[in-house]
Amino acid sequence: MSVELSPVDRLKQSAAIRNPLVRNLLSEFFGTFMLLFIGLTIVMQFILTHEKLNTWININMGWGFAITFCVMMTSQTSGGHLNPAVSFLMVTLGKLSVPHFFLYSIVQTAGAFIGAFLSYLVYYDQFQKFSGDRRVLVGALGSAGCFCSFPGTHVSNLTAFFDQVAGTGLLCLFLCVIVDKRNKIPDMLHPICFGLLLIMIGCSMGMNLGYPINPARDLGPRLFAYFIYGKEVFTYHNNYFWIPVVAPFFGAVLGGWSYHLFVGIHIEDPDIDEERPVQRMIEDGEKSDRAEHKRLIKGDNH
Structure with missing residues (x-):
């Protein structure tokens, strides 16, 4: 007697991807898309209501929940990097090849771009209410911060660079703590730990830039914002845009290897x-x- 397959099982038989790389790339694309779709709509609720609907702690908790569920969703396929800086750290640790790193980074950035696009569609009417047909970068009617980071005029690019190194360093240091099998943290708790980690970073490292700490998270939405706000999204603040794209790679290596140097290699x-x-x-x-x-x-x- 044959057992009738469920619709999901039939779909799996006919459409499941067998190539591990393609499967991982699809997972990273979709996971980063969902992360940015959720995260940016959280920020939009804060900015487009003149900081009335959300508070800073709401933003931090919202991003923490977003990373928890998105990592939970993708952990059994690609491992849930969702961040080129994390993928680069995996390269230095010998857990990801260089060609795969570049492919991961491309799909992560593409997913972030699509996440920005759909979040803009969800709140398009709110953008219209906020500033009419005008799309202002920063200031009282500035809304570009809904998509990517823009430092205040008093924050130097040098400080911004150090901020991103430090923030991403914290992220990757404790990421290594969480995934190190010798610390005996159950796999099922890893996504929750990542979410709590992001909340901690947001509460401590958000004043300067809003803790992008993820090249795809900043560059993907910035590319989308270019079509709305123009080239100023790249030229603002002495071409600040490259800092949240480049600095996190330094922070990831510094943070991840600091854990292994000071603690990890000394655990028996x-x-x-x-x-x-x-x-x-x-x-x-x-x-x-x-x-x-x-x-x-x-x-x-x-």
Whole structure:
């Protein structure tokens, strides 16, 4: 008696992608798209209501929930990088090839672009209410911050660069903590930990730029914003745009390898820890045998 397949099972039989690379690229594209679609609409609710509907902590928590569910969704395929800086760290750790890194980065940025486009469609009427047909970059009627980061005039590009190195460094340092098997954090808790990590970074590193810490998260929506606001999205603040694209790569390597240098390589492997009790039993047994042998010798002498 044959069992009737469900619609999902039939779809899997006919359309499931067998090539691991293609499957991972599709996962990274869709995961980054969802992350930006959710994240940008959270920011839009804050900016387009003149900061009345959301608060800064709401934004941080919203992004934290977004990364939790998007990583949860993609972790069994690509691993849920959703960030070229994270993918680059994986290259330096020997877990991703250089050609695959470039492909990951392209699809992540493309997913972020589409996420920006759809979030704009969702709140198009709110943009119209906010500033009419005008699309202003920054200021009282500025709305470009809905898509990507723009530092205040008092924040230098040097500070912005350091901000992105530090923020992404924190992200990748604790990412390595979470995924290190020797820390015994259950896999099912990893997405939740990533979400809490992002909330922590937002609460501590958001004042200068709003913690983009993800080249795809900033560049993809910035490319979309170009079609709305024009070239100023790239030229503003002495061509600031390249900083949240480049600096996170330095931060990712610095943060990830700092964990391994200061902590990770000093953790003893589980198999060594498991052997220790056995080794101690053997050593204790040998000591006991030697003591018994000495006792017998003394007894014979008497």
